[in-house]
Amino acid sequence: MKFDTPATTNPIDQGKVVGKPADRIDGLLKTTGTAPYAYERHDVAANPAYGWVIGAGIGKGRIRSMDLEAARQAPGVLAIVTAQSAGALGKGRMNTAKLLGGPEVDHYHQAVAVVVAETFEQARAAAQLVKVDYERAAGRFDLAKAKDDAAKPDDMFDGSADSSVGDFAGAFAAAPVQVDSTYTTPDQTHAMMEPHATIAAWNGDQLTVWTSNQMVDWSRGDLAATLKIPKEKVRLVSPFIGGGFGGKLFVRSDAVLAALGARATGRPVKVTLQRALMINNTTHRPATIQRVRLGANRDGTLTAIAHESWSGDLPEGKPDSAVHQTRMLYAGANRLTTTRLATLDLPEANAMRAPGEATGHMALEAAMDELAEKLGMDPVQLRIRNDTQVVPDHSPPKDDPQGRNAQAASGQSRAAGQPFSQRQLVRCLQLGAERFGWNRRNAKPGQVRDGRWLVGMGVAAAYRGAPTTKSAARVRLDRRGMVTVETDMTDIGTGSYTIIGQTAAEMLGVPLNSVFVRLGDSEFPVSSGSGGQWGAASSTAGVYAACVKLREAVARKLGLDPAAAVFADGQVRAGSRRVALRDAAAQGDLAGEDAMEFGDLSKKTQQSTFGAHFVEVGVDAFTAEVRVRRMLAVCAAGRILNPKTARSQVIGAMTMGVGSALMEELAVDRRLGLFVNHDLASYEVPVHADIPHQDVIFLDETDPMATPLKAKGVGELGICGVSAAIANAIHNATGVRVRDYPVTLDKLL
Ligand code: MOS
Numbered sequence: 001m002k003f004d005t006p007a008t009t010n011p012i013d014q015g016k017v018v019g020k021p022a023d024r025i026d027g028l029l030k031t032t033g034t035a036p037y038a039y040e041r042h043d044v045a046a047n048p049a050y051g052w053v054i055g056a057g058i059g060k061g062r063i064r065s066m067d068l069e070a071a072r073q074a075p076g077v078l079a080i081v082t083a084q085s086a087g088a089l090g091k092g093r094m095n096t097a098k099l100l101g102g103p104e105v106d107h108y109h110q111a112v113a114v115v116v117a118e119t120f121e122q123a124r125a126a127a128q129l130v131k132v133d134y135e136r137a138a139g140r141f142d143l144a145k146a147k148d149d150a151a152k153p154d155d156m157f158d159g160s161a162d163s164s165v166g167d168f169a170g171a172f173a174a175a176p177v178q179v180d181s182t183y184t185t186p187d188q189t190h191a192m193m194e195p196h197a198t199i200a201a202w203n204g205d206q207l208t209v210w211t212s213n214q215m216v217d218w219s220r221g222d223l224a225a226t227l228k229i230p231k232e233k234v235r236l237v238s239p240f241i242g243g244g245f246g247g248k249l250f251v252r253s254d255a256v257l258a259a260l261g262a263r264a265t266g267r268p269v270k271v272t273l274q275r276a277l278m279i280n281n282t283t284h285r286p287a288t289i290q291r292v293r294l295g296a297n298r299d300g301t302l303t304a305i306a307h308e309s310w311s312g313d314l315p316e317g318k319p320d321s322a323v324h325q326t327r328m329l330y331a332g333a334n335r336l337t338t339t340r341l342a343t344l345d346l347p348e349a350n351a352m353r354a355p356g357e358a359t360g361h362m363a364l365e366a367a368m369d370e371l372a373e374k375l376g377m378d379p380v381q382l383r384i385r386n387d388t389q390v391v392p393d394h395s396p397p398k399d400d401p402q403g404r405n406a407q408a409a410s411g412q413s414r415a416a417g418q419p420f421s422q423r424q425l426v427r428c429l430q431l432g433a434e435r436f437g438w439n440r441r442n443a444k445p446g447q448v449r450d451g452r453w454l455v456g457m458g459v460a461a462a463y464r465g466a467p468t469t470k471s472a473a474r475v476r477l478d479r480r481g482m483v484t485v486e487t488d489m490t491d492i493g494t495g496s497y498t499i500i501g502q503t504a505a506e507m508l509g510v511p512l513n514s515v516f517v518r519l520g521d522s523e524f525p526v527s528s529g530s531g532g533q534w535g536a537a538s539s540t541a542g543v544y545a546a547c548v549k550l551r552e553a554v555a556r557k558l559g560l561d562p563a564a565a566v567f568a569d570g571q572v573r574a575g576s577r578r579v580a581l582r583d584a585a586a587q588g589d590l591a592g593e594d595a596m597e598f599g600d601l602s603k604k605t606q607q608s609t610f611g612a613h614f615v616e617v618g619v620d621a622f623t624a625e626v627r628v629r630r631m632l633a634v635c636a637a638g639r640i641l642n643p644k645t646a647r648s649q650v651i652g653a654m655t656m657g658v659g660s661a662l663m664e665e666l667a668v669d670r671r672l673g674l675f676v677n678h679d680l681a682s683y684e685v686p687v688h689a690d691i692p693h694q695d696v697i698f699l700d701e702t703d704p705m706a707t708p709l710k711a712k713g714v715g716e717l718g719i720c721g722v723s724a725a726i727a728n729a730i731h732n733a734t735g736v737r738v739r740d741y742p743v744t745l746d747k748l749l
Pocket of ligand 1: 214244245246249351352353354355530531532533
């Protein structure tokens, strides 16, 4: 089915199941510890062996020699696989560095061997006996230094690494009020609960991996490419995922080394990346340096907007696209954005929740606060003053899930002036201000005291694209009237199981508990997967398409006109006829399978999600400790398919925004080239005690240009702007403007 005309009234609009705050249908499995995560698939792999991955002990250089003898003799050891013994390996489309290094070492903790033994403990113990002789080379580990040699990333954004409208330099010079600020954001790690983990088993030349992965089809292809075997020879199964945040968009060394270990031993092999290895071994959100210049008239009208961003990655790597939202959020005739990529020899940079926008808002929305202060204008009013209903800059291309870069894109860059399909940023700001009690904010910093706490409020706007991509599913109706949905879509803790079940239930007129949802298996139709905030909208559209096919099959079977058939209350009705759904399948299951493809419609308008974040903080007047006291997000993101799971997404994202504002930072060892705090003890993220109060409001909207369900995504919108709102609140509380994230207390004293 092709989505190429705006959605009209359809069965989803009944809203009997879709749009209701249904509990997660996988919730019981998860909360009782019975959801089978990859490493726990005791049912699928009899008598498995265990692999322990050895990561390189240098940041850059080569391996002179490896002494494996002692390890080979150690108790229980079955095999040791290195680049030398593995034979020629390929590289997946989505991987920058090789997943099994040697003799060249590209980054610290790049895998250089896997030791496979009878037990986990034996593999770990034997790995300590492997002696690697390294020749260390000089590496580039300092973004601030590498910045001057940074280049425009070729082709990463279809020519939209940079954009320019009007005469920025002239307009900025002439602007009566100016802000020129540089912000820095640190490297960050996803810190998901479940580490990367895989069980691999060969049956002849057929490989099956049970793994933890957001993108089943990408990763199936990339695993095959890495192992140099046909894609059809790989089955990838990933039904439960303990968090991803972008860190599991790609095949990583656990899957490759489990497969190689299994091949070497003739046994199923289990590999999990130990936490202390994982952070340098896998991907991270890269640090950025961002300069924002804003020029405005005294009434607050922006006349000049520039945002320049620098980040670094390994050779052939990818930039952080921090300038995206700056092309979209505010009107202004003269504009400039640039993206520059430096070469660094740190571990691989890549996507992390709202890649680009998450960091970009930390600069832009703090600069807007600085401008409001200079103007003596309310920061909510400043944003409203500069609203636009058309794209003010060359629009960034839509995130392209098929492209190499999950955060970048391949869609055509569109001209300025294109309308947004929906844009209720002003409503988000107004409603948020009203609900939050913004009028109680004292515009003068450092004035409000609550005991030892200095209290302040901050606001930020939020922008994130609403990409969609082809997604397929199949649906089956059986004689009990039960419906089974199968798609390779993943649920990374987001609620995919539930909204997919709700979609099928609504389309077929059955209650949610009559729907079985089966996800995350490459034997199912290829879905959008989970990433870039495209998963909910795309995958439910695919289920919609498959259900349309099944409805047709049911109508045909019953001799009804499909266009006139109404599916409700477990029945199919047409004219005066009324048949129980299960009777349609009495002689055998009926099935429907289809993909939703998104046509040119998505190019006719700019589809985006908007929001506003309000935060109140307390800053200890003596120690400068910052505590977030209250948070509110107002989101405009099309039809909300399930307000409960959507709210969970947004409060999770807001929590991550608190981490990003106040604590998260990978500390770079600039001599040796590694992230020093590579565990959960020293990489700090918020805990419950850090988050006393959160509210989320969804505007009641549907976007017929987005999908047949008129839905978008919220999982990444929720983090955009949060950190800036916190930094702005800290400034309001204290009068101190910290432009170097995270805003730790040492920077406030
Ligand atoms: Mo997302 S960072 O594309 O999982």
